[in-house]
Amino acid sequence: MPRPKSEIPSYRKHSSGQARVTINGRDYLLGPHGTQASKREYDRLIAEYLGSGRSSSYGTEPEAYLVGHLILDYLQHAKDYYGTGVTSELHRIKSGCKPLKSLYATQRAVDFGPIQFKAVRQAFIDNDQCRTGINAQMKRLARMFKWAAGEGKLPAAVYDTLRLIPSLRRGRTEAKESKPVKPVPADVVAATLAKLNPVVADMVRVQFLTCCRPGELCKLTPAMIDRTGDVWVATLDDHKTAHHGHTRAIFIGPKCQEILTGYLDRDPTERLFRPCDAISMKRAKAKANRTTPMNQGNRAGYSENSRKGKRAKRAPGIAYRTCEYGQAVRRAAKQAGVEHWAPNQLRHSRATEIRKLFGLEGSQVIAGHAKADVTQVYAERDSERAIEIARKAG
Structure with a gap:
């Protein structure tokens, strides 16, 4: 049987005699093995790793942090924060991330700026989304970059630039307007x-x-x-x-x-x-409305579909x-x-x-x-x- 994967990376000895810990495939040297200083360094790294929610991008430098990494990390955060219920904000975030992922998943997140932001917004417009819905989705995406800055994954300047971009205004965009919800007669x-x-x-x-x-x-x-x-x-x-x-x-x-x-x-x-x-x-x-005697015809709960071998997809x-x-x-x-x-x-x-x-x-x-x-x-x-x-x- 394969050895079960440990939930917390272990404190180990490197061939050089130093202590090490491996997180997301990357080795961190902690100092001479067995010393209190190396154990303190190990505790610090593990605390940071757990604080990141065991992020698969932990340890990635901002310059190498991709938009795809950001989407994965933020969706995990949203799942923990909002839950997975039918009405959860998580589902709206997933929907908003689709054009972002399609266009920029392999691009560096630190390079995401106004041009890229507007390109994603245009993708929503081309998909025939309404203006208010597009503005709501773009706010969610900007909030994702804000979260990344707060987690130390990106410079704050990325979010500071995005939040300066004005929302789409009525009559000044090609995006369609949503119909107002009216009372039903x-x-x-x-x-x-x-x-x-x-x-x-x-x-x-x-x-x-x-x-x-x-x-x-x-x-x-x-x-x-x-x-x-x-x-x-x-x-x-x-x-x-x-x-x-x-x-x-x-x-x-x-x-x-x-x-x-x-x-x-x-x-x-x-x-x-x-x-x-x-x-x-x-x-x-x-x-109650049955006219055929109970001892004749289909029995109770027996339908034409069940006679043909079909079953309901779910109870x-x-x-x-x-x-x-x-x-x-x-x-x-x-x-x-x-x-x-x-x-x-x-x-x-x-x-x-x-x-x-x-x-x-x-x-x-x-x-x-x-x-x-x-x-x-x-x-x-x-x-x-x-x-x-x-x-x-x-």
Whole structure:
């Protein structure tokens, strides 16, 4: 059997009589073997190596440090820092690094400057990305060079130069503009609900009533919900702005409580909304509507696909992901023959409705925004009120 690789490079004796340690294939001479000075030098190098996260580029001089090395190191940092969840920032960083890797992976990172930065940005434009999305990705790439400077992998001057490059401005670039997210009309939601399975239909109703984000809705468990008061409060530890130290509470009123009651009789840590429940309901409905006697035809759970030897690629999940939730809504909207819409639009619709009834502050606290200017984006202004004011005052 091959000898297992040690996690920490060992203190060894060189043929010259000096102590040495080998890190990433490079030998470091530490001084006379067995001396306290050589052991202190060994401890220092190991501490630095571990502090780098066992980086494969540890010991590489800035002049030999390539953009490819930087991408690998930063992705490992992002994996440790952001995690690997479905909504993790790691996935957006990976997407942003693709054109950088394609163009400059073998180039020295210390030579990366404004010309190279703009070439990567142009690659995003040529790939038909929207202006705001491109600006967000370029900020991520600049942040990567900032991180490298903070880790001592690159001179700070590289990042200092990149951060001086202005973002793309509206009307002054060939990059297309993203379409603003608008509230979804109530009749469109009603038509879509008729085509959704019962679980996803309830998800749509709960999201609208609570004004929560799709990701927050998918993460809800019975343990998160405090049901002691007449208004239930769900507290989330993992949410969009948790890294800023913000808390997120979802307030659940009587109408929403009535919907959720049927989902609370389960393990406290299980998700409220699960694909496996939707499949179970679908099969139960099919069984109830069955006209062929049970002793004839296909047995329960037996389908045409299984008769042909086909099997589902995977079993129904125990938690909806945001992408699956959105896909279900889009598919139902198509079946209903109404315009395409996404779950995020429900948040806009509810925030707009609450703003009309309770003002901007009311919309802000329900939507969970730390700043009112963010709420302005989600809560569309009541144009009817503006028209009425203009009619009377103008």
